[in-house]
Amino acid sequence: MWSPDSWRGREACQQPRWPDAEELKSSESALAAQPPLVFAGEARRLTAELADVAAGRAFLLQAGDCAESFHVTGADAIRDKLKVILQMAVALTYASGVPVVKVGRIAGQFAKPRSREIETVGDVSLEAFRGHIVNDEPFTPAARRPDAARMLTAYHQSASTLNLLRAFTKGGFADLSRVHAWNQEFVEDSAMGQRYAIIADEIERAMAFMRACGIDLSKEASLHEVDFYVSHEALILNYEEALTRQDSLTGDWYDCSAHMLWIGNRTRQLDGAHVEFLRGVQNPLGMKVGVDLAPHETAALCERLNPDNTPGRITLISRMGRDVITDLLPGHIEELRRRGINVVWTCDPMHGNTFTTNGDVKTRRFDDIIAEVRSFFAVHRDLGTWAGGVHLELTGDDVTECLGGGRALSESDLALNYTTMCDPRLNASQSLDLAFQIAELLGDRYGA
């Protein structure tokens, strides 16, 4: 029997050791009394759109910060992140010829799993920094103390972020002509411009063609608005449980903290608390597939999380590394195919390609990222399956966190503007470089 709190009977990895049970309870009840952030109907619509991805009729672009920060609350960061994702989506939509499902890692991506639960400096040991939904970065007892009231701050920040996203995506900011004009500016300024100009020019011609045919582009709602969904890793189960609601229409349970939730590489134990919680909510689910998961385990997890094999319910996000994806991914695809398990396949080319440089600065090479994406497409082409999407860590800011890209950032550039709270993100121009290169791969897929 599943209930929103049945996970409490299982072992839950990566949870803070909340120091004060009363404090925790009062935050949980305060959260439970708040309105939902998303509605069941929206989550169902996303599942249906992901079912199209699973069937090879759409492509998924899931992207955003590694971790959101309580200190970054203004409109500009949200606007710029959305802008990049929309720019990428236009190129991908044109190149693939199918709808691009747009999902942000945003409006709730506040928790981080850690390789060590405790951090020790000298002879002081403190709780690791687990993201702003739990504690704070400075290495002091006060900052590192898990503070349950932070879950309420996370909720309110998610609500204001989502509110702005809803306004931007329905209020004219996402207008196709406008997003296309931004892409043209990018192409003009880009070192790779020549290559990308071809795609940008074709989009220009497609729009001119529609106008010439008598379609008034300014009157077509679908050209001004986009559906934009939000997602985060379902890590802190007290938070997720408190925002879980029963849909009055269907009687089904939904985790109303986000449209889509994913289960991380460190919390996907078959009998663990995270799998127990997520199997009972009807949101579309992502699951990271790393190098240490065997194909039969992937299959068992899919069966546990999606016993009815509903298309669009499960998105598998492989994060293997550029050198091993070609060896490891086919085994998973074949095992699932053998069992008739229906999933969306997407590629996270970020997390398997992280290394440290300049002492202890985490970074990633643009070339490794694109290499993993290329291999992902090649594996699917060989097996005759649909390379369904990409999952990226990026920001709209001009950061210097990943190496390479059109502007060829070097190791000595990293210090210029390295602001991530956790993993290194692609900056706006690297993200667009990547999108145009993926657009070329998608074009090839159609023999163009």
Ligand code: TRP
């Ligand atoms: N509404 C369509 C879509 O979401 C077309 C569209 C309008 C669009 N504005 C966009 C696509 C911005 C990508 C980016 O696909």
Ligand code: MN
């Ligand atoms: Mn990350």
